[in-house]
Amino acid sequence: NVKITFRVLAPSPSSPRFKALFTEMEDRQEELGIASFGISITTMEEVFIRVSQSNNQILQTLKNEDESEDTNQNMNVPRNFERSYASSNLNERSNITLNTGWALYSQQFFAMFMKRAMFSWRNWNLILLQILALLGIFYFLMSDVELSIGEEDLDREMDLEQYGQTIVPFSISGNSEFTTNFVKNLEILLKAKKQKLHEVKGDLKTYLVDSQKCIYSCIIAFSIEVNGNENTVNFWFNDEAYHSSPLSLAVLDNVIFMSLSGPDASITVVNKPQPVRSASSGPKYSMMTGTQIALNLYFGVSILVSGFCLLTVNERVTKAKHIQFLSGVYALNFWLSALLWDFLIFFISCCLLLVVFTFSDLKILVTGYRLLDTLFIFMVFGWAVIPFMYLISFLFSSHTSAYAKLVIFNYCAGIFGAVADVTISSIQGEEAASKSLLLNAMMVLPIHNFGMSISRHYDIQHTKFACTSKEKVSSVMNCSKAVTERSIYTLEYDAVGRYLLAMAVTGLLFLLLIFLLETTLWKVKTFVFRYILFGIFKKSNKDRVSKELSGESEDEDVQNERNRILDNPQESLNSIVLIKELIKVYFSKPVVLAVRNISVAIQKQECFGLLGLNGAGKTTTFEILTGEEVASSGDVFVERLSITKNILKVRSKIGYCPQFDALLDYMTAREIMIMYARLWGIPETKINNYVKKSMEALNLESYADKYIYTYSGGNKRRLSTAIALMGKPSVIFLDEPSTGMDPVARRLLWNAVTQTRESGKAIIITSHSMEECDALCTKLAIMVKGKFVCLGSPQHLKNKFGNVYILKVKINIDENKDKLEHFKTFVETAFPGSELKDENRGIINYYVPSKNNSWGKMFGILEKAKEEFNLEDYSISQITLEQVFLTFAGSQNPEVEKKE
Structure with missing residues (x-):
């Protein structure tokens, strides 16, 4: 029952025969089953295409002069050449039988996997940058930064002169020979160092806190209390100055020494750091904790894993994902192929990170069977964090914004979890039990579970190493058999098992949530929008809805x-x-x-x-x-x-x-x-x-x-x-x-x-x-x-709403300028109601009413006029679809509407 529409190209030289053609079509319209017909003129686009095609054929002719006979035959290219060409190609592919079942499933999985692989390959610089960021940041944070300074420059003498000119307040409660000598020698010492001595009358502590001058200039201070034959000296120091504590003690010792041995006596106090042991002298196991390692890992790992959202968000925002689903891809294929490829990238990154471990004094985690334990922790983390990135990516509408925000989110979540763990572990009693709920809630975050797993793994291996080494770290360390033979996979609070279990379970839950979103979100949206929101709308707008439904x-x-x-x-x-x-x-x-x-x-x-x-x-x-x-x-x-x-x-x-x-x-x-x-x-x-x-x-x-x-x-x-x-x-x-x-x-x-x-x-x-x-x-x-x-x-629509014909005529007016006016009179007489739209140098444009003017009649009249007025050219056509469209579109009210 489909109505067939077809077009016939009629050569303009045959216009004298159009009257008979259209008259017969109009008379036999019902007999021929014609619902409607109309006439349009050749557009400039069609002229452009013909000229382009002709030029292409001429170039082809010049290129193949030796094959003149064949070329001349090809010069007469049919108008529907492009359509024939396209049709043959589309017809050839329409008879293919499509795969189904497992053949289709495996084919789709391979297509989606290769899509991910191409993204990584074509954006290799981005992938490489993320991996290098992980390795470089972790190595930098784990390394001891050694300044290339001479060993003599590492010594620091405890001297007030390093702080410039300072004020040294002192207060004395009572008098004695000791206090007199003490103040005298203190004044000699400070004068030699170009420092100011200031006696405080009253409470020294109040002065140190309230005096604005002292806040910025006082590094050390002294107070002496005389109680009979007993003299008590207190020294004060400003802890904002890094060396103020030993410095105040050094000044006190010098003053006392001068009181005992004379004003020329002195003691030089030097801060000399212990020499840094080289890597060959053995790993510094006792100088590091598992929490420190986790903190050093968080930022680099966040940069890596957050990158798994980039293609996911971009495909959803650009609708490429929607087109893939319309092409028949199964949700399982789409997400599992992505998971497999991203897991492969993650595995390679982790292997490289384990190599960095060996250069960062973490050999304890990559030696022997412990290498497999560490790698297993990384793999379980990958299983959990990659689906988590996919799931949370649904919240974003820009892939660059998603990446930046997820890096910050993962890093902050890891830091917060580590701080919370250290804080809560120091709390005792019932309060600790209530606050531990926070840590249990954070176990839904893969980055937190990963950090805790690495931290606990390191602490357990460190304890085992310390207990079995020749030099024990502490004589009070518990080195019982239960400790040295303890498995890291137990579910105790300070072991790894509970965190690995949480990652394994949450990884599966995240995947299930993704599949649930892809398969049931439509039903949820349908229920909410159709039965709840629209139901409320219908009740509150009964008259409006009834009017819309009535048509x-x-x-x-x-x-x-x-x-x-x-x-x-x-x-x-x-x-x-x-x-x-x-x-x-x-x-x-x-x-x-x-x-x-x-x-x-x-x-x-x-x-x-x-x-x-x-x-x-x-x-x-x-x-x-x-x-x-x-x-x-x-x-x-x-x-x-x-x-x-x-x-x-x-x-x-x-x-x-x-x-x-x-x-x-x-x-x-x-x-x-x-x-x-x-x-x-x-x-x-x-x-x-x-x-x-x-x-x-x-x-x-x-x-x-x-x-x-x-x-x-x-x-x-x-x-x-x-x-x-x-x-x-x-x-x-x-x-x-x-x-x-x-x-x-x-x-x-x-x-x-x-x-x-x-x-x-x-x-x-x-x-x-x-x-x-x-x-x-x-x-x-x-x-x-x-x-x-x-x-x-x-x-x-053109027949129904186009009640005018468009008549264009070109008249040669050089010989007789009155001819144009005579023709206008002729048109207005032959076609009553005609409207002159425009006139320009012998070209006139009329709107002719279609009522009572059939196509056959119009062509008959215009053919006679062509001879009578010696018309150079004319065209008669129906109103265009664009003019019909503008008739309706003009009625649209530019109110607030849904943007397209």
Whole structure:
């Protein structure tokens, strides 16, 4: 029951015969089964294509002069050459039998795995930078930074002069010979060092705290209390000065020594650090704790593991993931292949990190069987953290923002967990039991469990080493058999087992949550939006909803289509896509009714066009049809399957070219098309030929092996369309497919789309190009404010709403300037109601009423006028689809609506 639309090119020299042709067509219209017909003139785009084709043929002729005979035959290229070329390629690939079962499953897994591998290979510098950051940061933090200074410069004399001129306050309580000598010798000592001595009357502590001058100038101070024959000296020091404590003691010792041995006596106090032992002198096990190692690991590990979200977020935001799911990929294949590749990258990084361990005094963790224990901890951590990064990536809409924020989140979570563990472990009694709930809650975070595992592992191995070494670290260390033979995998608080178990369990839970999101999130969204939010909306807006559902004030064709859908069972409609009373409400402020009760049935071999201004609801409708958005009411059926109830099955029957290219820029056209061919299940032996034919159909061969990020906007649209046409979808959605294309490329795309439609598929297209819709669509609707205002074939809409013909005439007025005025009078007489639209140097443009003016009549009158007025040229055509569109689009109110 599909209405066939076809076009006939009529040569302009045959215009004298048009009167008879159109008169007979009009007389026999019902007999011939013609619903409507019209006339349009050749566009400049068609002229451009013909000239380009002619020039290409001339160049080919010059290139093959020796084969003149063959070349002359090829010069007469048929008009439908591009269409024949595209058709042959698309026909050749339509008979392929797709893989199913395990063959399809393994093929999809391989395609998804190779996609990840290509991302890492093409972004090797990013992967390498992350690994080097892990290794470099950890090695730097674990190393002892040695300054290249002479050994004599390492000595530091305890002298006030290193702080400049300071004030030394002192107070004396009582008098004695000792206090007199003490103050005298202190004054001699400080005067030699160019320091100021200041006696404090009253409480010395109050002075030190309250005096503004002292806060910045006092490093040391003294107080002397005399109690009978007993003298007590207290020394004070400012702990903000690093060496103030030994310095104050050194000054006190010098003053006392001077009191005993004379003013020339002195003691020199020097701080001399112990020599740093080289690596060959043995690892410094006793100088390090497990918590320190964990803290040093956190930042580098955060940089590495956060990178696993980059491709995941980018694919979701650009809709590349959605296109892959529409191409039939199983959620299990998508995520497990990603997990396998990322785990491989993580494993290589960990092996390199273990090598760094041997150079960072951590041989205790990589010697003998302990190497396997350490590696096992890393692998369990990878099992938990990679799915966790996938899961948490759903919260972000930018891959760069996601990466930066996840690095900070992981690092802070690790630091917080370590600090909390050290703090709580020092608390005793019932308070510790309540606060340990915090640590148990943090065991859901893989980075915390990893840090605790490494920390506990090191502490246990360090204790074993200390107990079995010749030089015990402490004489009070517990070196019982239970300690030296203890397993690290027990579930005790200070062992590794509980953290490994937590990572193993949470890793599985994270994966299950991801699969749950992919498979049941649609049902949850459907329940919330359809039955809760829209239910509340209906109750609070009964009159508005009733009016929308009634379809009042709709166009006759729109109403008839709705009645046909509602009054007939779905089986009798014979439709491949059925949109039934579709409503979409966005519950924002204010509430936006984006799609308002639209209904249409689309059959096989139909191309349905959806037209409208930005904000009319086209993109929202497309998002519902392709499973990106949930309808608030109504339903969409694809091959009788409800998109609301069977979203997973419906997805596998859809091809989709989104408005913005959902492409993986790091791949080439050939690579991405091979990937999608595998997702659809094209047999491996036929993939290369299949991809070749697909690219030839849209003239992409010359770009096949170039990276997609180098493509122009038009070439990306061609590639997106080629992907949408792959496989065996029942319906193909094209959202502005020809944007940015040159006229020749656009015609090639049109031919491919037309051939796909003729092969038995349904096409749904939205475009801002009225010419494109006129060329491709067998049925179209114009949307205004979320509802259909007209529905039918392009020719039907032009006949119904185009009540004028467009007459263009060119008159040679050089000889007789009155001829033009005579012709104007003739037109106004022959076609009453005609309106002169514009006039320019002998070219006049009239709008002629179509009422009472048939095509045969008009051509008969104009042919006579051509001879009578010696017209140089004329054309008569129907109103364009764009003019019909503007008639309706002008009524759209630019209120706040859902952005497209």
